[in-house]
Amino acid sequence: MEIKNLFKDLNVLVTGSSRGIGKAIALKFASLGANLIITYIHNEKLAEDTGNQVRSMGNRAIVVRANMAKMDHIQNLFQKINEDFGYLNIFIHNAASGFNRPGMLQKLDAWDYTQNVNTRAFLFAAQFAVPLMEKRGGGSILAISSPGSNRVLPDYIAVGASKAALESIVRYLAVELAEKNISVNAIAPGIVATDALQHFQVLANPEIIEKTVKATPAGRLVIPSDIANLAAFLCSQDAIMIRGQVIVIDGGLSLPIFV
Numbered sequence: 001m002e003i004k005n006l007f008k009d010l011n012v013l014v015t016g017s018s019r020g021i022g023k024a025i026a027l028k029f030a031s032l033g034a035n036l037i038i039t040y041i042h043n044e045k046l047a048e049d050t051g052n053q054v055r056s057m058g059n060r061a062i063v064v065r066a067n068m069a070k071m072d073h074i075q076n077l078f079q080k081i082n083e084d085f086g087y088l089n090i091f092i093h094n095a096a097s098g099f100n101r102p103g104m105l106q107k108l109d110a111w112d113y114t115q116n117v118n119t120r121a122f123l124f125a126a127q128f129a130v131p132l133m134e135k136r137g138g139g140s141i142l143a144i145s146s147p148g149s150n151r152v153l154p155d156y157i158a159v160g161a162s163k164a165a166l167e168s169i170v171r172y173l174a175v176e177l178a179e180k181n182i183s184v185n186a187i188a189p190g191i192v193a194t195d196a197l198q199h200f201q202v203l204a205n206p207e208i209i210e211k212t213v214k215a216t217p218a219g220r221l222v223i224p225s226d227i228a229n230l231a232a233f234l235c236s237q238d239a240i241m242i243r244g245q246v247i248v249i250d251g252g253l254s255l256p257i258f259v
Contacts, residue, residue: 003032004031005033006033006236008033009035010089010090011088012035012036012091012235013081013090014029014036015039015121016040016041017038017039017050017094018038018043018047018050019043020192021227022094023050024227025224026038026054027050027054028231029231029232030057030059030061032232033059035054036054036059036060036062037077037080037085037088038054038064040064040066047063048063051063062080062084064080068116068117069097075128078132081132082132086135087132087135088132088136089140090139090140091125091142092141092144092231093122093143093144093166094144096159097117097118098156099113099114099158100155100156101155101158102155102157114158114159115161115165117162118162118166119165119166119169122143122166129141130182133182138180138182139181140184141184142234143166143169143170143184143186144187144189144227145166145167145188145246146188147189147248147250147254148160148163149164149166151254166186167246170244170246173244174243174244174245178243183240183243185242185243185245185247187227187230187231187234187246188247188250189222189226189249190216190221190249190250190254191221191222192227193223194224209221212253215253215256216250216251217251217253217256218251218252222249226249230247
């Protein structure tokens with residue numbers, strides 16, 4: 001099969017896919033022949049733009065508003081997938097949120113929202129995704145994590161804790177779903193050059209960016225297409241024996257002890 005048809009006629013859900021990493025992943029799968037389910041929470045226009053780009057490649061695409069912190073939104077999302085597509089092959093949990101402040105300044109509602117979007121949504125969305133995958137004899141589930149799951153980043157405690165739990169769920173599901181021919185893995189990108197970087201005041205500082213690039217053996221920041229390429233590989237048959245793993249993609253930034 002030609003590489004451009006690697007995912008032909010497969011249905012792929014990428015949450016939070018109106019921009020940034022999620023959009024890059026969605027367009028990568030579309031370029032390989034997949035149909036896409038695009039989700040957003042605030043900006044419908046951006047989501048529709050992504051959907052139109054998918055359609056321009058000759059693939060089907062639907063756009064669904066889904067706040068992944070809300071269980072009824074998750075249920076509605078998968079009901080829509082079942083009605084419009086009938087089955088699902090790949091589920092990529094990219095949607096994420098967080099309130100960046102020190103641990104001593106965390107607030108209960110912000111903490112709960114972060115855990116619900118980043119972690120709880122992954123587990124319960126998987127419960128809806130699996131029956132749709134079983135219709136086609138299996139599939140792939142992929143979560144987007146962060147090095148903050150085990151490294152300490154500035155004001156990242158809520159997100160870091162949620163990503164640590166996310167990675168644990170990945171390992172448990174990888175074992176539990178193996179008998180259903182469903183692979184489960186995660187990607188942990190380093191600092192990624194997207195608009196979302198502006199939400200991290202410390203990391204978005206031009207001097208910090210310059211130092212980060214200098215400290216990265218690969219000589220540049222990770223870009224969304226790097227993550228999209230890895231996602232496509234992990235969801236392909238070539239990666240079928242990779243299970244329950246968290247693949248770090250940071251250009252080697254986390255390797256040196258001294259920088």
